[in-house]
Amino acid sequence: MTPAKPETATIQTISPAPKAKRMSGAQMVMEALAEQGVDTIYGSPCGAVLPIYDALHQQKKVKHVLVRHEQGAGHAAEGYARSTGKVGVCLVTSGPGATNTVTALTDALLDSIPMVCISGQVPTFLIGTDAFQEADTTGITRACTKHNYLVKNIADLPNIIHEAFHVARSGRPGPVLIDLPKDIQFAEGDYIQKDNAPIHFYQPRTEPDMDLIETAVEMIANAKRPVFYTGGGIINAGENASKALTKLVRDTGIPITSTLMGLGAYPASDKQWLGMLGMHGTYEANWAMHDCDVMICIGARFDDRVTGKLSAFSPHSKKIHIDIDPSSINKNVHVDLGIVADAGKACEALHQVWKARGFKLDKPAMQNWWKQIEAWRSVKCLSYKNSNDVIKPQYALEKLRDAIAKDGRDTFISTEVGQHQMWAAQFLPFDKPNRWLTSGGLGTMGYGLPAAIGAQMAHPDALCIDVAGEASILMNIQEMTTAVQYKLPIKIFILNNQWMGMVRQWQELLHGERYSQSYSESLPDFVKLAEAYGGVGLRARTPAELDDVIDQMMKTDKVTIVDVCVDQKENCFPMIPSGKAHNEMILSADPSQYDKKLV
Amino acid sequence: MVRKKKFIEQSVYGTGPAEIQAQSHTLSILVDNEPGVLARVIGLFSGRGYNIESLTVAETDDVNNLSRVTVICSGTPMVIEQIKHQLDRLIPIHRVTDLTLEGAHVERELALVKVNSQGEKRIEALRTADVFRARVVDSTHESYVFEVTGSSAKVDAFIDLMRGLGMIDVSRTGVAAMSRGAKAI
Numbered sequence: 001m002t003p004a005k006p007e008t009a010t011i012q013t014i015s016p017a018p019k020a021k022r023m024s025g026a027q028m029v030m031e032a033l034a035e036q037g038v039d040t041i042y043g044s045p046c047g048a049v050l051p052i053y054d055a056l057h058q059q060k061k062v063k064h065v066l067v068r069h070e071q072g073a074g075h076a077a078e079g080y081a082r083s084t085g086k087v088g089v090c091l092v093t094s095g096p097g098a099t100n101t102v103t104a105l106t107d108a109l110l111d112s113i114p115m116v117c118i119s120g121q122v123p124t125f126l127i128g129t130d131a132f133q134e135a136d137t138t139g140i141t142r143a144c145t146k147h148n149y150l151v152k153n154i155a156d157l158p159n160i161i162h163e164a165f166h167v168a169r170s171g172r173p174g175p176v177l178i179d180l181p182k183d184i185q186f187a188e189g190d191y192i193q194k195d196n197a198p199i200h201f202y203q204p205r206t207e208p209d210m211d212l213i214e215t216a217v218e219m220i221a222n223a224k225r226p227v228f229y230t231g232g233g234i235i236n237a238g239e240n241a242s243k244a245l246t247k248l249v250r251d252t253g254i255p256i257t258s259t260l261m262g263l264g265a266y267p268a269s270d271k272q273w274l275g276m277l278g279m280h281g282t283y284e285a286n287w288a289m290h291d292c293d294v295m296i297c298i299g300a301r302f303d304d305r306v307t308g309k310l311s312a313f314s315p316h317s318k319k320i321h322i323d324i325d326p327s328s329i330n331k332n333v334h335v336d337l338g339i340v341a342d343a344g345k346a347c348e349a350l351h352q353v354w355k356a357r358g359f360k361l362d363k364p365a366m367q368n369w370w371k372q373i374e375a376w377r378s379v380k381c382l383s384y385k386n387s388n389d390v391i392k393p394q395y396a397l398e399k400l401r402d403a404i405a406k407d408g409r410d411t412f413i414s415t416e417v418g419q420h421q422m423w424a425a426q427f428l429p430f431d432k433p434n435r436w437l438t439s440g441g442l443g444t445m446g447y448g449l450p451a452a453i454g455a456q457m458a459h460p461d462a463l464c465i466d467v468a469g470e471a472s473i474l475m476n477i478q479e480m481t482t483a484v485q486y487k488l489p490i491k492i493f494i495l496n497n498q499w500m501g502m503v504r505q506w507q508e509l510l511h512g513e514r515y516s517q518s519y520s521e522s523l524p525d526f527v528k529l530a531e532a533y534g535g536v537g538l539r540a541r542t543p544a545e546l547d548d549v550i551d552q553m554m555k556t557d558k559v560t561i562v563d564v565c566v567d568q569k570e571n572c573f574p575m576i577p578s579g580k581a582h583n584e585m586i587l588s589a590d591p592s593q594y595d596k597k598l599v
Numbered sequence: 600m601v602r603k604k605k606f607i608e609q610s611v612y613g614t615g616p617a618e619i620q621a622q623s624h625t626l627s628i629l630v631d632n633e634p635g636v637l638a639r640v641i642g643l644f645s646g647r648g649y650n651i652e653s654l655t656v657a658e659t660d661d662v663n664n665l666s667r668v669t670v671i672c673s674g675t676p677m678v679i680e681q682i683k684h685q686l687d688r689l690i691p692i693h694r695v696t697d698l699t700l701e702g703a704h705v706e707r708e709l710a711l712v713k714v715n716s717q718g719e720k721r722i723e724a725l726r727t728a729d730v731f732r733a734r735v736v737d738s739t740h741e742s743y744v745f746e747v748t749g750s751s752a753k754v755d756a757f758i759d760l761m762r763g764l765g766m767i768d769v770s771r772t773g774v775a776a777m778s779r780g781a782k783a784i
Contacts, residue, residue, distance in 0.1 A: 142642055143646050327687070330677060
């Protein structure tokens with residue numbers, strides 16, 4: 001019998017926990033950003049963020065883009081996020097820096113863009129004293145962020161940053177703000193790595209309930225006039241979600257339409273694609289929505305610009321709504337089947353069940369449905385009367401579309417807000433997700449140029465075009481300087497009609513042609529403006545000049561403004577007028593028949 | 600009237616929904632006890648135009664640092680469903696329970712009522728308090744402070760009676776609620 005080993009012989013082989021790295025709050029910010037996979041941030045320095053800018057200066061992992069207005073930083077981060085699928089980050093100072101980003105944060109909230117905004121704050125001991133450049137940033141941004149934090153203790157900082165990224169990208173993505181007082185930026189503490197940070201209880205459901213998926217598939221299989229209605233949720237769910245959706249739509253043979261935010265999730269070149277729906281959507285898409293018997297909504301939210309008059313919205317259909325956000329289901333429209341899930345996982349599950357159970361749609365019914373859709377298509381709702389003397393905005397976009405196709409580079413289109421945005425959505429085809437950057441929910445004029453900066457920074461070799469209006473572009477024109485500084489060859493394609501076009505259109509149609517304040521009496525010379533900033537300026541006055549100008553634009557290696565002087569009176573059609581239903585659209589062919597009794 | 604009709608036709612938002620009978624629901628909400636969480640809850644109600652009838656909040660679990668918020672809100676069934684989902688979306692909120700839907704529950708409210716009166720009225724106030732099982736928690740020669748606990752309806756009734764008996768001050772806690780039976784929320 002061997003004697004038991006004396007206790008002293010057992011040697012502790014467990015290595016001690018790695019010693020946490022000590023660093024300042026500002027260094028923690030940079031360290032955590034790098035660890036979270038952030039390569040580019042957008043911002044502007046001032047007093048309350050100087051320690052962070054100092055830490056930024058002493059590291060190489062994170063690149064900083066200096067914007068000229070904090071709203072631009074926010075939109076650039078959005079453009080970066082939308083075009084890459086990653087979290088966009090902006091860094092702004094306290095007070096005016098933070099308030100200037102409020103529009104961008106709200107924009108990101110409404111369009112579900114993952115974003116983290118770090119704002120400086122006055123030192124903790126000055127909070128509440130109306131100190132210089134103090135604002136109640138967490139109070140102001142509470143309603144326009146998915147979540148926000150005020151860091152009061154250095155020990156909390158690393159966890160808060162990691163948590164902010166988790167919250168921004170999980171579930172329905174959105175903007176998260178971290179308000180960081182200056183004394184916390186200076187304070188020293190232990191850095192906690194991403195993998196050692198505690199797991200937050202916020203873990204939204206992403207897997208669909210398979211019983212509900214079975215029910216949904218049965219509903220689809222029994223449909224005679226089904227339609228897919230998809231939105232930005234597919235884009236947010238990642239590239240694989242678009243692939244899963246495309247497979248599902250192709251294998252079922254069902255027509256598909258999408259919201260403004262969802263363009264590109266399904267290839268626009270496909271024959272099952274009906275075009276965008278809603279207020280300025282296509283005739284076939286809106287009629288299909290109105291007349292369908294089963295509607296499959298995935299990752300869209302029944303926005304009022306999509307539904308039109310709610311009481312007359314798709315009156316005869318059974319509705320299936322798949323969304324990652326439970327509050328979206330039954331918010332505006334009562335649905336027959338709601339499924340809480342990630343859009344991509346839901347598409348995969350639907351496809352898998354559809355295949356496994358060998359479903360086929362009723363062939364004669366589908367033939368009739370497609371015949372009907374073809375009849376709607378033959379209306380050619382996007383047709384317009386071209387001219388030899390004046391450039392029609394639609395014509396300009398068709399030319400742009402052809403030039404993009406010829407060019408062959410990966411192309412990202414951003415827009416401002418207004419008529420040009422709707423025309424771009426109607427006339428430019430998107431075959432891939434993440435290529436279309438637009439302010440859908442908030443409708444922020446001035447979004448397009450900074451968003452294009454974000455996209456171009458993330459995709460240096462791609463073609464980035466901001467389709468703009470002359471009124472919108474002026475709202476963030478200062479970011480031209482940013483584009484010049486970082487040598488970003490963004491093309492700004494201005495459809496210049498000298499009017500706030502969409503305002504003018506509504507005043508014409510709905511307010512008795514009383515054009516109150518919608519005409520821009522004084523505009524800059526955009527060619528000279530571009531040159532003054534150090535970019536290239538081009539102008540097309542007639543259709544004959546257009547081809548050559550677009551040709552030149554494609555070749556420039558600097559930020560380029562193309563001033564396309566378009567028809568001042570052109571209206572954007574089709575249009576569902578005020579409080580009308582999908583089947584009451586006005587078409588371009590017959591605007592004169594529009595019931596002007598309304599005004 | 601004509602103007603209103605015109606507005607409705609011109610508005611891109613169309614007409615509002617028809618009026619549906621609003622109902623009252625009692626929600627029990629478990630939240631992280633951290634600064635700003637109450638502002639988030641209240642901000643959500645004001646920002647989205649929901650009605651709060653009563654709101655009570657205090658820390659209930661100091662080990663896990665949790666507070667319990669009890670809200671009585673009113674709206675159509677669709678609005679009530681929205682309120683619950685919107686609350687659930689707030690990051691520091693752990694759980695939202697609709698006690699009205701869950702089944703039987705008890706609701707209690709506490710009120711402090713100060714009465715300033717002499718003579719017959721002072722005696723009547725004391726007598727009424729006795730009927731309502733209200734306790735005297737402070738007393739001077741001219742005044743009483745009563746503490747009354749019960750359903751909101753009982754507290755309302757007590758306050759109504761005290762109004763005629765020299766009531767000069769009321770402080771109510773709002774409703775605290777809990778489901779009946781062995782289950783926790």
